[in-house]
Amino acid sequence: MDANARELAATFDIEKLTPEFYADPYPTYRALREHEPVKLLANGSYFLTRYDDLVSAYKNTRIFSSDKKKEFAPKYGDSPLYEHHTTSLVFNDPPAHTRVRRLIMGALSPRAIASMEGDLIALVDGLLDAIAAKRKVDLIDDFAAAIPIEVIGNLLDVPREERAPLRDWSLAILGALEPVISAEAFARGNKAVKDFLSYLEVLVARRRAKPGNPERDVLTRLIQGEDNGERLSEKELLHNCIFLLNAGHETTTNLIGNGLVALSAHQEQKQRLIEHPDLIKSAVEEILRFESSNQLGNRITTAQVELGGVTLAPGTLVTLCIGAANRDPQQFPDPESFDIGRTPNRHLAFGTGAHQCAGMALARLEGAIAISRFLARLSRYALQGAPVRGGRARFRGFLSIPCVVER
Numbered sequence: 001m002d003a004n005a006r007e008l009a010a011t012f013d014i015e016k017l018t019p020e021f022y023a024d025p026y027p028t029y030r031a032l033r034e035h036e037p038v039k040l041l042a043n044g045s046y047f048l049t050r051y052d053d054l055v056s057a058y059k060n061t062r063i064f065s066s067d068k069k070k071e072f073a074p075k076y077g078d079s080p081l082y083e084h085h086t087t088s089l090v091f092n093d094p095p096a097h098t099r100v101r102r103l104i105m106g107a108l109s110p111r112a113i114a115s116m117e118g119d120l121i122a123l124v125d126g127l128l129d130a131i132a133a134k135r136k137v138d139l140i141d142d143f144a145a146a147i148p149i150e151v152i153g154n155l156l157d158v159p160r161e162e163r164a165p166l167r168d169w170s171l172a173i174l175g176a177l178e179p180v181i182s183a184e185a186f187a188r189g190n191k192a193v194k195d196f197l198s199y200l201e202v203l204v205a206r207r208r209a210k211p212g213n214p215e216r217d218v219l220t221r222l223i224q225g226e227d228n229g230e231r232l233s234e235k236e237l238l239h240n241c242i243f244l245l246n247a248g249h250e251t252t253t254n255l256i257g258n259g260l261v262a263l264s265a266h267q268e269q270k271q272r273l274i275e276h277p278d279l280i281k282s283a284v285e286e287i288l289r290f291e292s293s294n295q296l297g298n299r300i301t302t303a304q305v306e307l308g309g310v311t312l313a314p315g316t317l318v319t320l321c322i323g324a325a326n327r328d329p330q331q332f333p334d335p336e337s338f339d340i341g342r343t344p345n346r347h348l349a350f351g352t353g354a355h356q357c358a359g360m361a362l363a364r365l366e367g368a369i370a371i372s373r374f375l376a377r378l379s380r381y382a383l384q385g386a387p388v389r390g391g392r393a394r395f396r397g398f399l400s401i402p403c404v405v406e407r
Contacts, residue, residue: 005027005030005031005035006031008027008031009031009032009034010035010036012031012032012041012047013041014043015041015042015179017179021393022389022391022392025393026327029324032049032321033049033327033328037053038053043317045317045319046310046312046317046318046319047321048307048308048318048319048320049324049325049328050308051328052328052330052331053308054320054325054348055348055352057299057307058320058352058353061093061353062302063301063302064301064305065093065300065301066090066093066298066299067091067093067300068085068086068298068300069086070300071317072086072091075181076176076186079186080193080194081173081189081190084173084193084239084243085177087236088239088240088243089101089243089358090243090247090355097354099230100232102230103230103232104240106221107214107217107222108218112216113362113365115216116151116154117365119154120147120151120365120369123147123151124147124369125373127143127146127147128373128374128377131143132377132378135404135405135406136384136402136403136404137402137405138401138402138403139257139381139398139401140398140400143374144256144260144370145167145249147253148248148249148252149166150163151248152166152248153166155219155248156203156241157220165195167249169192169245170246170249171250172185172188172191172192173189173193173242173246174250175189176188176189176190178392179394197242200238200242201238204219204234204238204241207219208223211223218244222237222240222241244359247359248359248362248363250293250395250397251363252363252367254291254395254396254397255287255293255367256366256367256370257398258290258291258396258397258398259283259284259287259367259371260401261387261401262287262290262338263375264381264382264383266338269339270375270379274375277375279341280368281364282341282342282343282345283340285347286338286341286342287367288349289326289332289345291396292322292326292347292348292396293349293395293396294322294394295323295394295395295396296319296320296394297319297320297322298317298320299318300315300316301313301314301316301318302314302315323396325348326349332345350363378406382405382406383402384403384404387402388400388401
């Protein structure tokens with residue numbers, strides 16, 4: 001068994017992933033963590049799988065830079081995808097990151113998120129009414145994906161009749177972040193950025209002419225900026241609106257879908273949550289740890305640094321494997337077990353440090369309301385065959401979860 005693990009670690013290549021890896025990456029992550037935790041890949045980059053190493057990289061923003069210009073230039077060239085991903089909040093360092101994050105966080109204050117709860121409950125209950133009436137459903141299309149699209153649509157105050165393209169745009173843009181992409185995926189991603197920008201130019205012009213309430217309307221807040229005169233440029237504004245949709249859409253869809261599948265596969269934990277609904281907050285944290293919606297992050301070193309006994313030169317590309325770190329036995333006892341009451345649970349699904357996810361409180365609220373209300377009404381749900389994975393390494397979720405529900 002150990003020989004197999006050594007071979008798995010030795011032959012791992014992020015640019016040559018197998019169908020078995022996409023189905024279940026965790027044996028590979030375990031092998032890497034045990035045998036080559038700071039793994040030199042064929043392309044000259046390094047792949048990190050230990051919890052403590054990831055925390056070190058996340059917190060040392062001076063040496064582990066999030067700026068993606070050098071990494072993305074050969075991948076995207078002079079394209080809309082390059083402009084988008086190098087302008088987005090998540091792929092920038094301070095001071096640009098600090099300035100944009102402060103504006104976004106101002107619109108995602110605890111009070112603002114608390115005010116969303118009533119509308120979110122009504123949205124989830126309406127989806128559950130429709131599911132109960134149909135009996136045979138897809139838990140992604142009919143439930144998980146419908147929730148964050150509406151939430152982010154409300155945050156930006158996108159008219160409901162104009163929201164139809166948002167999900168496909170998001171999937172195309174995020175799909176182009178995979179380690180290796182096809183010409184078709186590249187073309188789809190670029191078209192999605194262009195189409196999204198064209199739409200946002202119109203939406204922003206309308207909002208400038210008729211501002212909304214900056215306490216609830218994130219777009220109005222981003223347009224108006226801070227009281228001290230801090231403003232985003234037009235390019236920053238448009239691309240960070242795209243970022244808000246993308247960041248809040250697929251990861252939350254995955255959280256809900258992954259959670260319902262994990263509970264179905266662990267019936268004793270599902271029953272425990274039904275009998276003790278007050279465990280929903282810790283259950284959401286365990287779903288985030290056990291099947292992290294976002295599995296990979298990236299950094300580039302700005303100076304020589306030693307990590308796990310390996311010296312990394314300046315300009316070294318580094319992949320942070322969140323999915324592996326969240327199952328590190330040095331941090332999580334019995335990490336392969338799914339335990340909805342796990343505590344403490346300091347997972348890295350939202351990262352940590354300066355780049356910790358700005359929308360994590362909202363994602364937690366969406367996950368808790370969606371899963372708890374689903375179980376309260378439709379606890380006797382049964383998956384119909386194997387759910388269909390998205391076939392991606394960076395974002396782990398399902399494209400489809402066929403299901404039968406009984407009231």
